[in-house]
Amino acid sequence: MTVNMTTSSSSASSTAQFFNMDYEDIVALLFTMRDMAITQFHRIPGSAILTRYIKMSYQHDPARSVIELCLVIFAIRYMLSPKYSTQKKNFVKLRADEVDELIEDWTPEPLVAPLTEFEQEQIEKTPVIAGPTGPKVKLTNGRTVTNLASTNFYNLASQPALTESAISTLRTYGVGPCGPPGFYGTQDVHMDCERDISEFIGSQACIIYAQAFSTISAVIPAFAKRGDIIVADEKSSFAIQKALQLSRSTLRWYKHNDMEDLEKVLKKVEREFRGRELTRRFIVTEAIFEDGGDVADLATIVKLKWQYKYRLILDETNSFGVVGATGRGLTEYYNLPATEVDMICGTLSTTFVGGGGFCCGSNEIVHHQRISGLAYVFSAALPAMLATTVSEVIKMLRENPENFTDPLRENIKTFHAALAKTDALTVTSSVINPAISIVLNGKREMSTDEQDRMAQDVVDECLANGVLVTRVKRIALPAGMAKGPKWFGWNPAMAIKVYVSTGFSKKECEKAGGVIRSAATKVVGRKR
Amino acid sequence: MNMPDGGPARLHSGSISKGGRRRRSSSIIYVEPPETIEQLSDQVALPNLNANWVNNKGAWLIHPVCIAGLKIFYDTIPGVSQETSWTLTNITYMFATYLMFHYVQGIPFEFNSGAYDNLNMWEQMDNGDQYTPSKKFLTSVPILLFLLSTHYTHYDITFFIVNTMALMSVIIPKLPSVHRMRVVMPWSQPIEELDGEEPS
Numbered sequence: 001m002t003v004n005m006t007t008s009s010s011s012a013s014s015t016a017q018f019f020n021m022d023y024e025d026i027v028a029l030l031f032t033m034r035d036m037a038i039t040q041f042h043r044i045p046g047s048a049i050l051t052r053y054i055k056m057s058y059q060h061d062p063a064r065s066v067i068e069l070c071l072v073i074f075a076i077r078y079m080l081s082p083k084y085s086t087q088k089k090n091f092v093k094l095r096a097d098e099v100d101e102l103i104e105d106w107t108p109e110p111l112v113a114p115l116t117e118f119e120q121e122q123i124e125k126t127p128v129i130a131g132p133t134g135p136k137v138k139l140t141n142g143r144t145v146t147n148l149a150s151t152n153f154y155n156l157a158s159q160p161a162l163t164e165s166a167i168s169t170l171r172t173y174g175v176g177p178c179g180p181p182g183f184y185g186t187q188d189v190h191m192d193c194e195r196d197i198s199e200f201i202g203s204q205a206c207i208i209y210a211q212a213f214s215t216i217s218a219v220i221p222a223f224a225k226r227g228d229i230i231v232a233d234e235k236s237s238f239a240i241q242k243a244l245q246l247s248r249s250t251l252r253w254y255k256h257n258d259m260e261d262l263e264k265v266l267k268k269v270e271r272e273f274r275g276r277e278l279t280r281r282f283i284v285t286e287a288i289f290e291d292g293g294d295v296a297d298l299a300t301i302v303k304l305k306w307q308y309k310y311r312l313i314l315d316e317t318n319s320f321g322v323v324g325a326t327g328r329g330l331t332e333y334y335n336l337p338a339t340e341v342d343m344i345c346g347t348l349s350t351t352f353v354g355g356g357g358f359c360c361g362s363n364e365i366v367h368h369q370r371i372s373g374l375a376y377v378f379s380a381a382l383p384a385m386l387a388t389t390v391s392e393v394i395k396m397l398r399e400n401p402e403n404f405t406d407p408l409r410e411n412i413k414t415f416h417a418a419l420a421k422t423d424a425l426t427v428t429s430s431v432i433n434p435a436i437s438i439v440l441n442g443k444r445e446m447s448t449d450e451q452d453r454m455a456q457d458v459v460d461e462c463l464a465n466g467v468l469v470t471r472v473k474r475i476a477l478p479a480g481m482a483k484g485p486k487w488f489g490w491n492p493a494m495a496i497k498v499y500v501s502t503g504f505s506k507k508e509c510e511k512a513g514g515v516i517r518s519a520a521t522k523v524v525g526r527k528r
Numbered sequence: 529m530n531m532p533d534g535g536p537a538r539l540h541s542g543s544i545s546k547g548g549r550r551r552r553s554s555s556i557i558y559v560e561p562p563e564t565i566e567q568l569s570d571q572v573a574l575p576n577l578n579a580n581w582v583n584n585k586g587a588w589l590i591h592p593v594c595i596a597g598l599k600i601f602y603d604t605i606p607g608v609s610q611e612t613s614w615t616l617t618n619i620t621y622m623f624a625t626y627l628m629f630h631y632v633q634g635i636p637f638e639f640n641s642g643a644y645d646n647l648n649m650w651e652q653m654d655n656g657d658q659y660t661p662s663k664k665f666l667t668s669v670p671i672l673l674f675l676l677s678t679h680y681t682h683y684d685i686t687f688f689i690v691n692t693m694a695l696m697s698v699i700i701p702k703l704p705s706v707h708r709m710r711v712v713m714p715w716s717q718p719i720e721e722l723d724g725e726e727p728s
Binding site: 061068071078225227 | 566567570638641642643645655656657658659660664667668671672674675678679683688692695699704707708
């Protein structure tokens with residue numbers, strides 16, 4: 001600044017004589033100005049260092065000085081550039097009047113779509129049970145019916161001994177722990193229950209979740225993240241599908257229970273991801289499928305899992321307690337140690353007449369979930385009386401399993417035999433599955449609505465004859481979403497569901513089976 | 529991908545198909561496409577602890593402190609001349625910052641479900657904004673260090689070339705015009721859509 005001011009003031013005073021000067025005068029003036037500028041420059045603190053630096057920098061090599069000068073210019077330019085965002089603004093900026101206009105035009109859609117005629121009809125006809133559940137239940141309309149619509153497989157739901165133990169727990173512990181397990185929610189009964197389950201199944205450790213549905217949807221995202229690979233059965237239940245969606249992992253589906261296709265998919269994944277960063281890989285399957293009721297080929301899956309270096313997540317929701325010689329689940333059925341499966345998940349709310357779900361695995365796998373299983377961390381713990389009930393049931397199952405599994409298997413067989421006598425229906429579920437899936441054999445192709453209607457007719461017909469059964473309920477396809485690898489919904493094959501229980505005698509089973517058979521024959525025959 | 533304009537047009541370049549992460553097989557330059565709405569919501573779910581610390585107090589001071597420490601360390605090694613010591617300091621600093629800011633991708637913590645897996649730390653900083661104070665500081669430090677080290681190596685041509693190459697390796701990835709850009713070798717695995725749909 002000082003330099004410039006001096007120069008300008010001296011040039012201002014000399015402007016008048018400028019045109020009268022000859023060449024030498026001008027040169028002399030320029031030299032004077034230069035000397036003055038240099039004097040002023042030397043007055044700036046640190047100027048000596050800069051001069052020395054520049055002098056030394058030059059060193060008879062102008063190319064290097066040019067590079068350094070370019071760098072300095074770049075740095076100064078970078079310093080002076082204004083900040084800007086690289087984020088894309090994916091919205092349109094609207095004027096106030098445009099906003100008003102849009103608000104004016106907007107008519108909100110109803111939060112819930114109005115009920116269709118069929119839905120309205122279903123609500124009106126839904127049977128309501130008065131009193132506790134059991135093999136024979138009293139409906140609010142006064143009739144007593146055979147209950148084949150409850151997952152009360154061992155008829156323990158209203159067992160006096162269990163009720164007694166639940167009441168005494170209630171008196172000691174109160175209703176709910178009122179806190180998440182990691183925050184004063186864990187009680188000694190929870191730890192006992194976890195130990196009982198892991199000892200029963202034969203795994204190192206176990207963790208219990210407070211809700212059955214959110215068990216698998218907490219377990220899978222706790223381990224699988226974006227970039228990890230999950231190979232799953234395409235008929236996986238809705239809970240598993242939600243879990244897969246939440247995990248944000250890379251998904252590959254294999255054809256339902258098709259081990260050749262599974263191997264093909266595993267090979268393809270290996271080819272596709274060769275040379276890439278190694279990420280976690282999982283196979284996810286249900287033990288007994290909610291959709292169709294058939295049994296997964298666990299022996300082959302375990303073999304493939306070891307061969308291709310995957311971890312296996314097995315959802316035993318429909319099999320734990322009822323499958324296997326002593327009810328220890330699918331691993332027992334295939335004579336495999338439970339440690340062969342990395343994570344076994346299941347529910348405690350059906351066979352075990354308690355509540356919540358569990359996940360069994362190694363100590364590390366369980367410990368990891370205590371911090372990263374979202375449903376464990378952010379939900380209140382299981383009520384103490386449900387935990388003690390589960391422990392009691394496990395004790396009963398360990399003491400004399402044949403009292404439970406044998407009659408159940410007998411009853412399933414009786415039902416299968418009773419239902420086999422007609423071509424109006426096909427039983428798709430396995431003979432070890434107490435939740436029997438019955439598919440109606442309509443003669444012609446039917447739309448989903450027609451299938452729903454026909455199944456509902458069979459359910460109604462059964463109820464009219466004193467047998468309470470239920471049918472598969474589907475979740476409507478979200479608007480604008482097609483079924484594909486990214487679609488997560490629940491669209492199983494339409495079927496009548498019959499839940500067999502040990503609470504029935506052979507005769508009752510035959511009679512109920514006969515009612516369902518004749519109802520199916522009647523309805524299917526009418527529709528032909 | 530129906531977005532109004534704004535932001536550099538190169539994000540729409542032909543090397544990306546249908547908004548997915550897919551590299552055109554002939555191109556060695558790959559530009560990381562903008563995140564999907566799912567990734568964006570995971571990114572903002574929790575603060576990005578991996579990149580936010582550069583704006584903290586003391587994060588700037590640590591650079592001169594580390595450089596001075598490195599210089600002292602190399603000076604204490606017997607038989608190392610001033611020229612070598614400066615060059616080693618320069619190379620070590622450049623290499624360490626390259627590794628930290630430009631080589632490693634993603635976040636060591638699992639707070640964002642892997643939503644930052646495809647971005648290095650420089651791209652994560654300040655949400656990808658350019659010319660922020662921290663970025664200006666972190667760009668000027670290597671330039672200053674380079675000028676110092678070339679000066680004290682007395683303009684030996686070998687040291688000069690080594691130092692310049694080290695500097696370029698950290699300056700070029702910091703340029704706003706190479707934001708989210710990757711060089712993919714023709715023989716390496718193509719970057720493909722990893723989540724969701726199977727590549728057809």
